[in-house]
Amino acid sequence: MKDSTKIAALGIAPETKVRVKIVVAYDGTAYSGWQVQKIGRGVQEVIESALHKIFGIFIRIHGSSRTDTGVHALGMVAHFDIPKERLRMPVQKLALAINANLPPDIRVMEARTSTADFHARFDAHGKQYRYYVWNHPAHQPLLRQQTWHVPKPIDYSAMREAVKLFVGTHDYVSFAGTRSYEMESTTRTVTRCDLQRKGPLLTFYIEGDGFLYKMCRGIVGTVVQIGQGKFGADAVVEMLAHKDRRAAGMTAPAHGLVLWKVYYNRRGKR
């Protein structure tokens, strides 16, 4: 008598599925974001089709975040369940098997078993995004698909002043995409909003408990416009208070943004 049959005979529900947590990196250039879209290809469906090839069944993946068309990720987290009887390899080997069935612009960097109740989206308690700006008359060819090219000189110290003002618990609706939020709160806590420069390369570090649609890009676009003298650094305070998208600056282009890391609280869950 097989173990699972024994357990069933005892009236105990057998553990029939293994929940797997993966960390995914992708070059978003060729994709219409993470999620399955009506038009274009989502990263999620490309991984689902790799899983289909390996396990012979459709397996739904649940990502921690949606990313927009053209946005990149180095630390996207997702989970999915595999029926135990189909998992014929150690979970550690799973990343290799999935990667062998993925195009080179998507890679599973890590795969491990998680507890059965782990949820990539609901358990996430924070995220870090990075945004790259190339501030030089000529764009750098090797970074052209992951930096926003801002050719004219910008006022770095005004920008450094401005970024600090985003840290805190605020209603960030002025910096979010014009999507209807209705019942949902638009208040979020930004724990880090920082800017560093190395030659012509500027890196924004934006960390928080959650982000509204296009919020990171609204922050970066506004800060760059502050650097261009369109607004003063302290205008950020008023923009936040206005709670109106029209009060703030532009939305920075998608291809400079990278979902860097997703944070989880519980032990063993990254």
Added chain:
Amino acid sequence: MKDSTKIAALGIAPETKVRVKIVVAYDGTAYSGWQVQKIGRGVQEVIESALHKIFGIFIRIHGSSRTDTGVHALGMVAHFDIPKERLRMPVQKLALAINANLPPDIRVMEARTSTADFHARFDAHGKQYRYYVWNHPAHQPLLRQQTWHVPKPIDYSAMREAVKLFVGTHDYVSFAGTRSYEMESTTRTVTRCDLQRKGPLLTFYIEGDGFLYKMCRGIVGTVVQIGQGKFGADAVVEMLAHKDRRAAGMTAPAHGLVLWKVYYNRRGKR
């Protein structure tokens, strides 16, 4: 009477040409190297065709170095002459004008007037190359076209020991591509050969007065094989002494290599 006519009347040769020095960056993925090739497109001819569009005549460019198919550059230097009467803009604006006629994977980062006798190749007294290795089971999608993917763990400290042994004045023929050198000396001076690690990313810094064909890639390929335990670190000494390509290790792939900078001696010439 025009100035040039006056000068001619005085028997003084008029300065009819302006020599321009440019610094070029390119993503080598789509090119068969710097130089015009029988097969494929060279970066040089793409810039020459941009100059043709701007000035209406063929202008030959002279590069500091040849780079192989797939090799990148951030600091390639080249020079060319423009007939004075055709240069209808300040030289500082020239980079912008050329870039407007180039594909996005090639960019002129800087253009300036040089002295009439400056020569990008003959005046170069040193070059720095960098080589990138991604040492992790999964390749990083955003760096996939500019890092060599070495999936299995490697012995970093053995590699650090090995790189030092390349510094000095040696006959590097054991590490060069199997091309006939005949009369030419294969002795070069390597002033820096260094290795740094940041997570899975390894960066080689190789600097010297000149490099043989595929020499950087021969050094990196051999050092990685030392990291894989195929040779001991001190084997480098014997390999150099052998003066035979078969004595050393493999040639690392082209796409991890970047021509970083070219050094010139004389003032105002970088």
